[in-house]
Amino acid sequence: MSQIALPLVVRRRGEPARIVLGNANSHVADALQSPGRWPYRTAVLLGGPRSGRSLFARWFAASRQGEAIDDADTLDETELFHRWNRAQERALPLLLTAAAPTWDIALPDLRSRIGAALHLEIGVPDDAMVADLIEAHAAQRGLALGEGALTYLVPRAERGFAGIERLVAEIDRLSLERKAPATMSIWRAALEAIAGPEQRKLDFDPEN
Incomplete structure (x- = not known):
């Protein structure tokens, strides 16, 4: 990074x-x-x-x-x-x-x-930068993202700086609220919480 x-x-x-x-x-x-x-x-x-x-x-x-x-x-x-x-x-x-x-x-x-x-x-971050931003925001919060987090989150994350920051904040909030590590169920819940209806259809298809 x-x-x-x-x-x-x-x-x-x-x-x-x-x-x-x-x-x-x-x-x-x-x-x-x-x-x-x-x-x-x-x-x-x-x-x-x-x-x-x-x-x-x-x-x-x-x-x-x-x-x-x-x-x-x-x-x-x-x-x-x-x-x-x-x-x-x-x-x-x-x-x-x-x-x-x-x-x-x-x-x-x-x-x-x-x-x-x-x-x-300042333009739109590509996948590599989205990954770096997620890691940076998580580190700032002292949030440990589980194994495979970037592989799952990067393709689904909003391509905007505010949206990426909001996603990590939501993962952190849910992890603290549930008193559970930030793993797949929390990543998915965070994405769903901040996504619009159309994005939910794309990102949360059972086959995904």
Whole structure:
């Protein structure tokens, strides 16, 4: 499992938070290590819920390579424009994060500058990354997944960061509630609990 450590961001038990790297975000990690190559020293990172865009922003700020503004799409546009100008005056790389898939900007001057920046987007995790994310979330919770968990869970898990996190949380909850190890019956129950009706038909056919 490939990860970036975040030494200044703590999640649990005093251990450093980590970004799991894979097909969906390795290009982001590469780009953030070379801010001098960004057009106008500005990059915009788009990502869905729980995709790690805020962790990337914290990692970038902790690396002291530049300034990061998380959830920039929620800020007042005039204030954001002034902050962009100040960063330019100081020759300071600026990373802005926003929710995917689009960021609609009304202020023309800001829109033109953001449009000229490097645009990065966190994509959809493939099977290998889904497996790594499941393992990472389980480790963070101190949850021991039984033998064969990834073989069973990965093909059935939602292909989204929030959904994967929710799945592991549900497995953990059921395991604690039932006071039982996280094995097949709990994996199945967790998947069923978070799946929609159509997904249940696909994932819980008796032949599966």
